[in-house]
Amino acid sequence: MELLKKLAEANAPSGSEENVRKIISEEAGKYADDITVDTLGNLIVRKKGPGKRIMLTAHMDEPGVIATVIDDKGFVYFSPLGSVKPGALHGSKMVFLDGSIGIAASKAEKYEKTSDLYIDPLKKNTVSLGDSAVFATCFEVCGSIISGKAISSRAGCYILLQTLKSIQSSNNDLYFVFTVQHLLGSRGAGIAASRINPGYAISIGAAPCDDVPGGAKLPLKIGEGPSVKIMDNTIICHPVIKRRIIEAAKAENIKIQYEISEKEGSDSGAIHLRGAGAVSGAISIPIRYYNTAFEIADLYDVNGAAAILKKIIAEGI
């Protein structure tokens, strides 16, 4: 839990993932046969084996904003990095990568455009054009419920690390890839797939879930198990991967849900059409208040996904 907290509290907007990459490198170091960082900053951790080349991914980047205009009074105007909704920003405490704090606010009645908002830095004249900021939220645990920023990305990193640590020796050639720029269209996952050229790929991501009063009628609920991705905006998942996830969940006696995300893209989507193609699929953690300062998830789903992935890796695809 300390590791998940540490990961979730690290600040890493799309394009500036080094804080998370550093934590993961340190954690993965003694379990890896080889660690590389590629041109865009993907962290590629290899566990060698004689068999199939399997790529496992989780993204490191979280929703953020980037300073575009700083006015003469020191107020910072910004654009979103990835799909951060203006409504999720108003009233949030934000932290820039140098650690300086600001409050995102707006005088508009409705926050429809990012340009309706500004950041009021507590200390003026420390922010430069192009500096990026993320939500400044502490990680909280209450029973099996976890809450904080960036859980939709760091839960996946955590699951990959747990899986890596569980492997004694691998029959397959495993690449654990911690990707960059997922929120800008899974750009990191795509180039990593070009480098690795995997036969199989499983991505650990997150699925928005709206199991709240007045929520849309999405079937996902937190605490009802991790979800096997059926399809999203960028992929229709390969039946082999779906079947293996469902079988592994059954064997481990873990409840499972089915995810169809019409609007979201995924690393699995970016991977499956690269080069000559890969058999690709994904497991997603249901997340309430997705891409906000206060995402909520259930540890049952997180630990369940880790158990499923361990099982698949131990038995092979």
Add this chain to the structure above:
Amino acid sequence: MLRELIDLCGLAGISGFEYGISKHIQEIFGLHCEDTETDPAGNVIGIIGKGREKKILIEAHLDEIGLMVKSIDQNGFVSFVCVGGVNASVLPSAEVYIHGKERIYGVIGARPPHLQSEEESKNKYKIEDMYIDTGFSKDELEGLIQIGDPVSFACEPAALLGDKLSSKSIDNRAGVLCLINCMKRLKTKNTDCEIVFLAAVQEEVGLRGAKIGAYNINPDWAIIIDVTHAITPYTKDGDIAFELGSGAAVAVGPGMHPFITGKIMESAKNIPYSLEVTPGNSGTDAWAIQTTKSGIGCALVSIPLKYMHSQVETVCMSDINAVSDIICYAVEGGIC
């Protein structure tokens, strides 16, 4: 240099139909490079320092926005589709060339104000309601032009006061001119890397040529040259735009690699430049090149341009110099 830009802008090469201009550009590249090539997409490539260990790509797209013949009606009026992001508001009264069997001059007319109802006068023109008038009837056009023929703007480039040029297709012939400026200067320098110049096709229809070009060249680093918006009475607060004459705009954001971008800024010396914040897709070839193969670190240096995607795009020559210089300084200083 003004003469060179006028010549480049005078050439017609809309996306997908660049063969006329690409031949011309390859000839110019041939004057300054050790070797030139083209690829199946029509990209033009020039190489300096072949065989050096590391490789840097300097890229600008050579295509321009334009129109394409969609159909010819009974009276010879030619309807069209857009190729690239054409601004429908600037089409009425445009002069064009249809590149058919021959080059045919035509004009895009408009409904006279006398005939417009009050409501009509408030409405914007739509592409599907506009026609090119060549003067010929349908029968006379038979065999001269056909569906699918490219259409380019016909206006003449004209110098404005104060070292400025107004023309069609300064987006991105100004970038191509920067490539030429850079190769002229870098050919005599013994830099630490092979320098590959790429004038890419089909940027305006989705960054297509650059993707193929970068794949084949597979450089260690890439510097992309394009245009960005200049401040005019039409820009608003919050628009990312730069004063004409203020120098280069160096992009920062997740699409740009901090190492090469940093090198450019460090080696700028006294060259004026501004920061351009690009939160995601810059809309330039840099976005496509960055994720080519296993990832290519990109920098984007832009020339401020007024009235982008119109027949009167306007640029300041000193900005073209600033962009060329800032890139040369970085490459001369050693990037790889």
